[in-house]
Amino acid sequence: MPNGIQEYYDKTAKEWAERGYTEESEIPSFREFTALLPPGGRVLDLCCGTGYDCQRFCSLGFEVVGLDLSEECLRIARKHNPGLPFYQGDMLEDYSHIGPVDGISVFAGLVHIENRDLPTAFARMAQVLRPGGLLLAAVREGSGKIDSLSISEIDGQTYDRNFIGHTLADLTAAMGPEFSYLQELSSDMSVWHAYLFRRK
Numbered sequence: 001m002p003n004g005i006q007e008y009y010d011k012t013a014k015e016w017a018e019r020g021y022t023e024e025s026e027i028p029s030f031r032e033f034t035a036l037l038p039p040g041g042r043v044l045d046l047c048c049g050t051g052y053d054c055q056r057f058c059s060l061g062f063e064v065v066g067l068d069l070s071e072e073c074l075r076i077a078r079k080h081n082p083g084l085p086f087y088q089g090d091m092l093e094d095y096s097h098i099g100p101v102d103g104i105s106v107f108a109g110l111v112h113i114e115n116r117d118l119p120t121a122f123a124r125m126a127q128v129l130r131p132g133g134l135l136l137a138a139v140r141e142g143s144g145k146i147d148s149l150s151i152s153e154i155d156g157q158t159y160d161r162n163f164i165g166h167t168l169a170d171l172t173a174a175m176g177p178e179f180s181y182l183q184e185l186s187s188d189m190s191v192w193h194a195y196l197f198r199r200k
């Protein structure tokens with residue numbers, strides 16, 4: 001049985017931080033998204049990893065909260081951002097204890113959610129996103145599991161992070177009545193899409 005998603009990100013957290021805490025790693029849709037949020041609003045960085053986008057939100061004056069599955073990613077996130085609240089949790093479970101937010105970014109997080117679980121992921125986000133709040137989901141285009149991005153060998157151990165490609169149709173079919181789809185924001189890679197939703 002290979003190691004799973006959590007074990008993979010615990011094992012590779014340091015490399016994610018090295019890549020993420022650089023200017024070049026900011027994705028093009030980030031500024032477009034923040035320009036649409038209420039200034040100083042409260043934002044959830046869902047699947048925040050080691051916290052580099054939390055730091056970016058914070059530097060723009062937003063109140064940010066991060067949530068991730070990986071304890072090791074969160075340990076690094078806390079080290080880089082000592083004043084910020086970070087929660088360990090599964091985006092498919094109830095995390096409404098974090099309180100209401102004006103925006104949610106989920107950058108490369110739904111890539112670990114199978115189509116059958118997308119409705120639950122959206123329902124959980126709807127629980128914390130205020131009416132009128134915005135959700136930006138950056139997803140890898142595809143239909144189902146992408147083996148080449150899922151399986152890796154590290155230090156003689158096999159990891160399967162279950163990397164899932166989605167289409168916009170997958171997302172709109174799963175978003176439920178609480179969300180409407182607004183538009184696609186910029187992306188610098190043709191296989192990655194940044195989709196913007198609004199909580200009704």
Ligand SMILES: C[S@@+](CC[C@H](N)C(=O)[O-])C[C@H]1O[C@@H](n2cnc3c(N)ncnc32)[C@H](O)[C@@H]1O
Pocket residue numbers: 005006009020046047048049050067068069070073089090091092106107108109112
């Ligand atoms: C590809 S990384 C993306 C990190 C960061 N958002 C970025 O854009 O670079 C995916 C992150 O999602 C987290 N993750 C995977 N499944 C999750 C789940 N069910 N609930 C919460 N976090 C999850 C992983 O621990 C990892 O930090």
